[in-house]
């Protein structure tokens with residue numbers, strides 16, 4: 413019944429345990445005991461570098477809390493295995509709360525991606541739903557972003573996501589608006605003062621293009637096909653305004669592959685969010701769904717993977733030569749969050765593994781270019797939890813759940829319980845992992861707040 417990937421625990425015995433003479437107990441659990449790497453003091457010391465980075469790559473797993481990472485690890489490489497994202501040498505935790513729109517002096521303990529993104533992109537807390545704009549403000553009230561600072565200082569810039577490019581995480585880097593829903597020129601009912609017709613900077617799609625970000629890759633073509641209502645490109649679509657401003661626009665993986673360095677590129681690979689990598693049964697109320705293994709490789713070939721988009725972005729942004737200015741690149745694994753909302757464990761895990769593969773591309777680049785600060789983190793915690801097996805008589809078990817057969821060949825029960833089954837599940841308020849390598853990476857160690865990430869990246873690029 414088990415598939416070929418069934419490996420059981422991959423851990424091995426440590427000499428310390430052998431020496432301790434505990435051999436009679438080894439038969440039970442020895443395969444599941446991870447390798448002990450010994451004294452890591454010198455390795456950690458060697459990983460600490462101050463000073464400047466040439467490049468910054470920020471990998472942002474949307475909704476990728478500790479439970480989501482653990483679920484993906486258990487399923488894909490087994491409990492004693494390690495993901496690529498687990499390999500970064502310096503790790504800390506960071507807090508993510510937002511502030512209240514009606515009283516910005518009070519915290520909002522559960523953040524969304526807009527307020528969270530504003531925190532790490534600008535260094536300031538805002539309220540849920542706001543895109544790099546001031547909580548409680550009624551006019552156009554922007555906070556300057558790390559991408560804008562980097563661009564002004566001569567760095568190249570890139571913004572990559574598996575969501576619509578106008579979704580909150582990519583939006584916070586190069587647009588400012590009071591409501592995250594104002595994604596295209598005809599989605600502006602909550603954002604009147606920002607409308608181009610009213611002399612504002614326009615929707616998120618318009619602002620991303622008008623900012624002339626060098627590399628924009630993701631979904632959301634439907635937003636960019638909308639017609640602009642004011643300013644120099646009134647009557648044109650956002651795509652046409654992009655072409656008029658020097659962008660090469662591509663809409664499938666093969667066209668993306670042909671883009672050459674030196675071209676500003678807008679890649680729109682789906683009318684909405686990009687397609688999922690994996691599918692499977694949704695979590696269900698008692699008796700739950702599964703036991704199941706996920707159906708992998710479901711993304712249509714005309715849509716590039718997140719790893720492919722990352723690789724292309726790096727090729728386009730890379731500048732050779734020690735004295736050349738580098739780049740700032742953000743890469744978002746967006747649908748970890750979206751499939752957590754949907755109580756879809758296989759969808760969620762597939763997106764988390766796709767994100768991990770994109771991180772591997774970034775780390776390979778950093779290996780050749782060690783003056784690159786690489787950060788891997790998330791924006792808010794989420795619903796899914798690994799729970800004890802649900803007994804067959806527990807018909808009143810709360811929430812929805814699914815049993816997955818992991819790479820260990822064991823059953824893992826994943827629960828979705830922040831909302832009633834069938835409803836969109838909710839974000840949660842826990843602190844998150846932040847891991848890094850390269851110049852300034854030591855600043856993620858300990859417990860920080862996500863607004864400090866802005867300063868870490870700004871310092872690395874010599875922007876503050």
Ligand SMILES: [Zn+2]
Pocket residue numbers: 475525749750753839
């Ligand atoms: Zn969400």
